[in-house]
Amino acid sequence: MGCDGGTIPKRHELVKGPKKVEKVDKNAELAAKWKYCALSQEKLRRPIVSCELGRLYNKDAIIEYLLDKSAERPNTEVVSHIRGIKDIKELNLTDNPEWEGERRSTKGDRYEDIHCGMFICPVVGLEMNGKHRFCYLQTCGCVFSDRALKEVKAEICHKCGEPFKDDTIVVLNGTKEEVEKLREKMEDKRAKSKSNKKKSKKNKAAETVCAASESKEDTQSPPVDVAGRSSVEKGSESNQSVEDGPSGSSTSSKASATKRSIQVTDGKSEVFKSLFTTHSSAKRSKDQTSNWVTHTPYHF
Structure with missing residues (x-):
């Protein structure tokens, strides 16, 4: 059985x-992740920022989104986790000397290497084109390849010298599993910050209440009697009187001991006692004492 023209269909x-x-072209997928903004789908240009999930954005696009979140934009679900400017970090990237960019001829007579990246690792020299795994540090924003961080192990940044920890390393454009781990880490960090803020608010409230109660106690003075003594002083005096005894014998004995004359003390010579005015030689009779005459120089 044939068709017109004697052809036999298959x-x-x-x-x-x-x-x-x-199937998605891998080269196109890599170019979309590493050369274009994840929000505006425009070419990446400095300043370039990244979120806690490792996506790349133009800083201008993120600022416009934060200023007006109600505007209709594509790919808004990509930045739904960004609440403010503190949730992004500006990246400190190293330019690739072989990248020509817009300087390349647009006539189509030259071969264009799509795997050539705009930036490279400052330690190893690998191009940031998606074929190699890259990370950035949340402390300073410097970008390195994962190979450089593994081979040259250090606790300070290889580029700026700022100290960092393993918890502050974020993978750029990672796999789905890596993005999920980064999301869990981000949620745990935000939950801890919320709990710390609540504790600090409670502590501040307790401190203010204590300060207010102390100020009230300071303003309330103890009652004062007619003699001008406070009740606290009177209470201390009464306690002291109870300890000394009802008749106050201890105080009188102390006073008598201190007022004892030097003339009565034993063991002192008569010459020593004559030095004081309480000695009999120092006393005068009435005939020896003179009459003092007082007069005023004013005459009326």
């Missing part, structure tokens, strides 16, 4: 089978 031309799944 089975795949007559029977429709299932559609083949379209």
Whole structure:
């Protein structure tokens, strides 16, 4: 059985089978992640920032999104976790000397290497084109390849010298599993910060209450009696009197001991006692004493 012109059709031309799944070009996918902004889909240009999940953005696009979140923009679900400017970090990138960018001829007569990246690792020299794993430090924002961090192990940044920890390393454009781990880490960090803020607020409230109660106690003075003594002083005097005894014998004995004359003390010579005015030789009779005459120089 033939068709017009004597052609014989084949089975795949007559029977429709299932559609083949379209495969995404890996080169196009890598270029979309490493050369274009994840929010505005424009080419990446300095200043370039990254979120806690490791996506790359133009800083201008993020600022416009934060200023007006109600505006209709594509890919808004990509930045739904960004609450403010503190949730992003500006990256300190190293330019690739072989990258020509817009200086390249646009006539189409030259070969364009799509795997050539705009930036490189300052330690190893690998290009940041998606074929190699890259990370950035949340403390300073410097970007390095994962190979450089593993081979040259240090606790300070290789570029700026600022100290960092392993918890502050974020993978750029990681796999789905790595993004999920970064999301869990981000949520735990935000939960801890919220709990710390609540504790600090409670401590501040308790401190203010204590300060207010202390100020009230200071302003309230103790009652004062007619003699001008406070009740606290009177209470201390009464306690002291109770300890000394009801008759106050201890105080009188102390006073008598201190007022004892030097003339009565034993063991002192008569010459020593005559030095004091309490000695009998120092006393005068009435005949020896003179009469003092007082007069005023004023005459009225």
